[in-house]
Amino acid sequence: MFGFGQLIDKLKKSPKKIVLTEGTDSRILEASSRLLASNFLHPILVGNPDKIYDAAEESGFNIRGSEIIDPNNFDEMDKMIDLFCELRKDKGVTREEAEKLCHMNNYFGTMLVKMGYADSLLGGATYSTADTVRPALQLIKTKPGNKLVSSCFILVRPGATGDNEVLAMGDCGINIKPTEDELVEIAEETIRCAQVFGVDPKVAFLSYSTDGSGKGDDVDRMRNAAIKTSKRNPTIPIDGEMQFDAAVSPKVAQKKYPDSEVAGHANTFIFPDINSGNIGYKIAQRMGNFEAYGPILLGLNSPINDLSRGCTASEVYSMAIITAALK
Numbered sequence: 001m002f003g004f005g006q007l008i009d010k011l012k013k014s015p016k017k018i019v020l021t022e023g024t025d026s027r028i029l030e031a032s033s034r035l036l037a038s039n040f041l042h043p044i045l046v047g048n049p050d051k052i053y054d055a056a057e058e059s060g061f062n063i064r065g066s067e068i069i070d071p072n073n074f075d076e077m078d079k080m081i082d083l084f085c086e087l088r089k090d091k092g093v094t095r096e097e098a099e100k101l102c103h104m105n106n107y108f109g110t111m112l113v114k115m116g117y118a119d120s121l122l123g124g125a126t127y128s129t130a131d132t133v134r135p136a137l138q139l140i141k142t143k144p145g146n147k148l149v150s151s152c153f154i155l156v157r158p159g160a161t162g163d164n165e166v167l168a169m170g171d172c173g174i175n176i177k178p179t180e181d182e183l184v185e186i187a188e189e190t191i192r193c194a195q196v197f198g199v200d201p202k203v204a205f206l207s208y209s210t211d212g213s214g215k216g217d218d219v220d221r222m223r224n225a226a227i228k229t230s231k232r233n234p235t236i237p238i239d240g241e242m243q244f245d246a247a248v249s250p251k252v253a254q255k256k257y258p259d260s261e262v263a264g265h266a267n268t269f270i271f272p273d274i275n276s277g278n279i280g281y282k283i284a285q286r287m288g289n290f291e292a293y294g295p296i297l298l299g300l301n302s303p304i305n306d307l308s309r310g311c312t313a314s315e316v317y318s319m320a321i322i323t324a325a326l327k
C-alpha cells in the first residue's frame with residue numbers, strides 16, 4: 001500500500017505508543033496482536049485487564065506484552081481529575097463531573113495522551129464519532145496557530161502499473177459548513193496530510209460551478225477560499241472554484257478551465273461542506289474501488305482518530321499506524 005512503508009519506516013526510527021480506548025473489542029484485540037508482533041507501535045489498551053484477557057482468549061488473539069490501563073484501578077486518578085478540572089475550569093466542571101468523565105474510556109484515554117502516557121489515540125470502534133472527537137476537542141485542543149479541528153480522508157487505489165493512485169479529500173467528517181477562512185485552514189491541513197502520504201498536492205476547491213460559470217454565495221465562498229489559500233501557499237498549485245469533472249478530466253478541464261494548472265489533474269479536493277464531502281469520499285470508495293483511510297483528524301495538538309463502527313481489524317491496524325505516524 002502506498003504510504004504505509006514510509007509511515008512504518010518513520011515509526012521504526014521513533015517508536016510510539018497509541019491508546020486504544022475499546023480494549024475488549026475483538027477487532028481492537030486482533031489489531032493489537034499484530035502491532036505487538038511488530039516493534040514500531042506499542043498499544044495501550046483501556047479497560048479491565050481480566051475482561052480484556054478473557055476477550056482476547058475467546059477471540060484467539062495473543063496480546064501478551066500489551067499495556068493495559070484500567071480507569072477503575074489507576075494509581076494517578078487523583079492527578080488526572082485535578083488536571084481535568086484545571087483544563088475545564090472555565091466551563092464550570094465540578095470535581096464530581098470530572099471524576100465521572102475520567103472513568104469513561106473515551107475521556108480516560110484522551111487524558112492518558114494529555115498526561116504523556118501515550119503519543120496518540122484511536123477510538124470509535126464502538127463509540128460514535130462525536131463521543132470520540134469531543135474529548136479531544138475539549139482536552140487536547142487545537143495546535144498553536146490553528147483555530148479549527150477538521151478532517152480528511154486519504155484514498156488509495158492500486159494502479160495498473162503497480163503504482164498506487166493516492167488522493168486526499170477534506171473535510172468529509174467534522175465541520176458541517178465551513179466559512180471561507182475555515183476552508184483555508186482545512187485546505188492547508190489537508191495539503192500537509194496529503195504530503196505525509198507522498199502526494200504532491202494539486203488542490204481543487206470544489207463547487208457546482210467552474211471558474212464563474214454558476215452564481216451563488218457558495219460559489220463565492222469556494223472561489224475566495226481558493227484565492228486566499230493560494231496567496232498563502234504560492235508554491236502549491238491551488239485553484240477553484242471548479243466542478244469535479246473539471247478537476248479530474250483533462251478533456252473537460254480544457255473546455256471549462258483551460259488556464260488552470262490544477263484542473264484535469266487535481267489530487268487534493270476541498271469540499272464545500274460535510275454533505276458533499278462525506279457523500280463524495282464514499283462514492284470514490286464504493287464505486288471507484290478506492291481504499292478510504294480516515295477520517296484523519298487535522299489540527300489537534302496530538303493525533304487522535306476516530307474509527308467507523310463498521311471497521312475491520314485490518315482498518316484498525318492501518319489507522320493505528322496512520323495516527324501514530326502523524327505525531
Ligand SMILES: CC(C)(COP(=O)(O)OP(=O)(O)OC[C@H]1O[C@@H](n2cnc3c(N)ncnc32)[C@H](O)[C@@H]1OP(=O)(O)O)[C@@H](O)C(=O)NCCC(=O)NCCS
Binds near residue numbers: 133
Ligand atoms: C465534531 C462534533 C462532534 C463536535 O460536536 P459537539 O461536541 O456537539 O461540539 P460542541 O459545539 O458542543 O463543542 C464542544 C467543544 O469542542 C469545540 N469544537 C467544536 N467543534 C470544533 C472544531 N471543529 N474545531 C475545534 N474545536 C471545536 C468547541 O469549541 C467546544 O469546546 P469547549 O467545550 O472547550 O468550549 C460535531 O461537529 C459533529 O457532530 N460533526 C459531525 C460529525 C459527523 O457526524 N461526522 C460524520 C461521520 S465521519
